[in-house]
Amino acid sequence: MGPGFLALPTVAGRTHVLDRGLAPDAVAGVLELTGEHIDVWKFGWGIAYLDRGLDRKLWLLREHEVISCLGGTLLEIAWSQGKSEECLAWAERAGLDAVEVSRGVVEMDLDDKRELIKRACQAFTVFAETGRKDAGTAVEAGEWREEIAEDLAAGAAWVITEGRESGTVGIYDGSGRPRQDIVEAAVDAAGIERVMFEAPRMAQQAWLINRFGPAVNLANIAPDDVLPLATLRRGLRADTAALSLR
Incomplete structure (x- = not known):
């Protein structure tokens, strides 16, 4: 990958595209150009x-060995209508590899979320999202730790921290600035790898x-931003150039 004359960071972090x-x-076209950078x-x-x-699209993703994932809002809406089983069965027939289980839109308690994760794990890799989509609903760091611990105990393979598009x-x-207490709470609860x-x-x-570090897992990346992100991970952009400067 690349001409090979630079010493650059080894990148193992996952990239999750929206x-x-x-x-x-x-x-x-996106997969042909940047598929090697998409997980x-x-x-x-x-x-x-x-x-x-x-x-x-699912066929293309399988050809490039990229995991396909159903968005969490669809499953939330299905759950609110008592149709979560139908939604999961449809997703399995369609050939999706993974589902996101979240409670960013509907009022769902942790017990119900845990049961939905357990059910989804029977057929899918589960990405469990923590956080609310309503900016007016504050969730404290301790609540993030509790929810993430519950999600992992229920069988989620990955934890996704809410940020929306x-x-x-x-x-x-x-204004888009990271809330460091929440970021650290997520890492404390799950470990940076998950x-x-x-x-x-x-x-x-x-x-x-x-x-x-460059191996951090990043999600909701726009398809057009996959290659720019790859340059950030490798210290090929001013914002992260310290990773590659000698």
Whole structure:
């Protein structure tokens, strides 16, 4: 990868991409150019439910060995209507590899979330998201630790910290700055290897890389930002150049 004449950091961190409704041909182009840098492809919120190109996109993801993941909001809505079993059965028939289990939109207590994770684990890799999508709902660091511990005990493979596509909720304040107490609480509860930080903004990606190193797992990355993120991880951009300067 690359000409090979530079000494750069070895990167093992996962990159989780957010699909906001790309056409299959566009997905093919993204995977051809940057597939080696992508580990998880999430169909945001309820995109998969309406996406006529879903079957082809899932085939492309399998060809590139990228994990396909159902967005958590769709499962939340299904759960609120008493249709979580139908949603999971449909996702399994469609061929999705993973599901996100969250409670960012609906009122769901931890016991119900734990049971939903256990059920989803029967057929999928589970990404359990912590945090609320409403910026007006404050969740303290201790609550993050408790929820993450519950999610992992229920069988979640990964923890995702809420940030949304805006990067202004969850682990970020309204201006997009990281809430360090929440970030540290997530790492304390799960370990850095099992946490995926939603980081849609370049400044957030750079902050997390500088804080935890190039192997930090980053989520909700826009398809067009995959290659720029790869340069951040390798110290090929001013914001993280200290990683590669000698």
